[in-house]
Amino acid sequence: MAKIxxxxxxFGSLSIIKPIQQAIKSDIVYFADxxxxxxxxxxxxxxTKIITKTVNMLEEKFEPDLIVIGSNTPSLLVEINKKNIVKVLPPIKKAAKISMTGNVAILATLALIRSKKLSEYVRKSRLPKHVNLKRIDATxxxxxxxxxxxxxxxxxxxxxxxxxxxxxxxxxxxxxxxxSSTHLPFLLPFLKKQFPNITFVDPAKEIAQKVRKIVAKKPSKTNTMKIFTSSDPKKFQRYLWQIGIKKNVSLLV
Incomplete structure (x- = not known):
């Protein structure tokens, strides 16, 4: 049984739940902080304080095989030395490969756009010299x-x-x-309508394949999901029902 x-x-990481469950049957605990x-x-x-506390809480309460930090910002900015952590990182190599002009935009939070960690990540990715990366604050x-x-x-x-x-x-x-934010795939209909000639790259499939490789030996019999929030369960549940996720939401603090 794969517990993730x-x-x-x-809302963000809900965009990667479906790809994960398509890649491998699993029991998922989703926490909307x-x-x-x-x-x-x-x-x-x-x-760092928030992410460390959250990871420790999830480990203590649910004992998962794997924890996915479903946000680009803490995935790049926070260092956590644990083997069971999967981070969501911007797929800039993939974007650079499919770009015809070499002009690639990265839509991210302000903290990530301004961070040295993003600059380091780009440098380590060793993109071709003709690739220009335009950082855009998508807050x-x-x-x-x-x-x-x-x-x-x-x-x-x-x-x-x-x-x-x-x-x-x-x-x-x-x-x-x-x-480069797991919230943004929810806006894809608007993005594609407004910019039909631009290709939008979502990291969800890459993350799903990474998760599948790690827990491949212990798939669950069926897909299950429990959802928690640290704020207003009823409000979050109402939003979920509007996008077709008929699940109850519980408070977790």
Whole structure:
């Protein structure tokens, strides 16, 4: 039986749950740490404290085989030396490979955009010299998802997507954009409609394959999922029902 804990600051990591369960049958504990949303505006020391505490709590309460940190920001900024941790990192090599212009955008939180850790990650990836990486603060887009606006305010989503991305995409002649926040795949219908000539790269499939390799020897008989939040269970449950996830949500602090 593969028991996997997945967490993020809210809605985000739900975008990687389905790919994981398609890759391998598993029992998933999903923790939406909404009390600490957004991770992207926390200092490195604050984030380290939050992530360390969360990982320890999940290990103590659920004893998972694997814990997925379903957010790019802490995955890059926080160092955790545990073997059972899988981090969600921006797939910049894949994006660079499929780009025809060499102009690739990375849509991420402000903390990640400004971090030295992202610069180190890019440098270690050794991208071809012709590749230009444009960093774009997608904080407003992440908030659209966390506040449930993508469910009930299409006009606001379309307007915000245009406002945040049109100018930098056009100015840098971007043809590939990395969704370097697990919240952002929920906005794909708006992104594709507004920018039909841009390829958006989601790290979910890569993460799912990584998880499958680690727990391949102990698949579960069926897919199950329990959902927890650190804030308002009823509100989060209402959002989940709107996207077709008919699960009860419990408080976990």
């Amino acid at each position: 804990a997945v967490f993020d600051s809210g 909404q009390k600490n949303f957004p991770y992207g505006k926390k200092s490195k020391s604050q984030l 407003q887009l992440v908030r659209l998802v966390e506040e449930g606006k993508f469910l009930d305010n299409q006009k606001l989503c379309e307007k915000t997507v245009r406002k945040v991305l049109s100018k930098p995409f056009s100015k840098s002649n971007v043809d590939v954009a990395i969704l």
